[in-house]
Amino acid sequence: MSGFAWIIGNTDGIGRALTRRLLTRGWGVTGISRSESELSDSRYEHHVADVTEQDFPLTLQRLLERHLPDLVVYCAGIGEELNLADMHLESRTFEVNLLGMVRTAAAVIPPMVTRGSGHFIGLSSLADVLALPDATAYCASKAGFSNYLAGLGRATRKTGVAVTCVRFGFVDTKMAKGTVRPLMLPVERAVDHLECCIRRRPARHTAPRLMIPLVQLTRFAGWLGLGG
Numbered sequence: 573m574s575g576f577a578w579i580i581g582n583t584d585g586i587g588r589a590l591t592r593r594l595l596t597r598g599w600g601v602t603g604i605s606r607s608e609s610e611l612s613d614s615r616y617e618h619h620v621a622d623v624t625e626q627d628f629p630l631t632l633q634r635l636l637e638r639h640l641p642d643l644v645v646y647c648a649g650i651g652e653e654l655n656l657a658d659m660h661l662e663s664r665t666f667e668v669n670l671l672g673m674v675r676t677a678a679a680v681i682p683p684m685v686t687r688g689s690g691h692f693i694g695l696s697s698l699a700d701v702l703a704l705p706d707a708t709a710y711c712a713s714k715a716g717f718s719n720y721l722a723g724l725g726r727a728t729r730k731t732g733v734a735v736t737c738v739r740f741g742f743v744d745t746k747m748a749k750g751t752v753r754p755l756m757l758p759v760e761r762a763v764d765h766l767e768c769c770i771r772r773r774p775a776r777h778t779a780p781r782l783m784i785p786l787v788q789l790t791r792f793a794g795w796l797g798l799g800g
């Protein structure tokens with residue numbers, strides 16, 4: 573299976589590994605990140621853009637005028653620890669993790685619906701059900717992210733356009749910087765999961781599933797005031 577994909581947030585981590593994998597599978601890929609890309613491939617094109625900039629939707633519009641992708645994967649994300657002495661990064665986390673995804677969806681879903689085909693995948697997190705005191709904005713942005721994609725997927729169900737929310741636990745990238753990272757997935761394994769989602773187009777995919785009871789325990793501990 574191949575086609576033409578956009579990957580937003582792909583100069584590092586999961587987005588970079590997915591870009592490489594899709595290129596080896598014969599896909600054409602356009603990547604968007606704040607940095608230049610080190611990838612060099614005749615089927616790869618890179619655009620430097622920040623999803624929080626005011627002209628980001630215009631950048632997407634210009635790209636759409638050339639080609640409407642079959643697949644869009646939103647991988648851009650940041651995860652900063654809460655600093656009670658300086659909370660200015662809190663709103664930026666929402667801008668990158670949540671609003672950037674909503675702006676991307678707003679650009680690509682309408683033409684996909686008109687065409688009657690397409691697939692939008694967003695990388696959320698198992699943290700979408702948590703309220704961790706050191707990752708307040710991250711958890712809340714992912715809660716909004718997962719909830720938004722669940723509704724969007726229901727809205728597009730009969731249009732030929734699929735929406736998939738992928739909820740990873742820990743994946744071995746620079747983002748997973750804590751000391752405790754149970755059941756961490758190697759990045760290539762995370763990409764295996766994404767390939768599976770591209771083929772099957774589920775509304776929601778959670779990996780690894782063994783993290784689900786751990787997350788529930790963390791959530792319960794939070795309710796009891798024991799951390800989490």
Ligand SMILES: NC(=O)c1ccc[n+]([C@@H]2O[C@H](COP(=O)([O-])OP(=O)(O)OC[C@H]3O[C@@H](n4cnc5c(N)ncnc54)[C@H](OP(=O)(O)O)[C@@H]3O)[C@@H](O)[C@H]2O)c1
Pocket residue numbers: 580581582583584585586587588604605606607608621622623624647648649650651668669695696697698739740741742743744745746747748
């Ligand atoms: N790693 C994990 O444990 C884990 C677990 C669950 C969910 N996730 C989610 O998976 C996604 C990818 O995470 P990752 O681990 O691959 O992170 P990563 O290694 O830090 O990569 C993040 C990517 O996002 C891009 N990015 C960041 N801010 C951006 C902006 N303002 N505009 C455009 N691009 C931007 C970065 O490129 P530039 O710096 O060049 O812009 C980079 O390519 C995130 O949404 C994350 O929340 C990760």
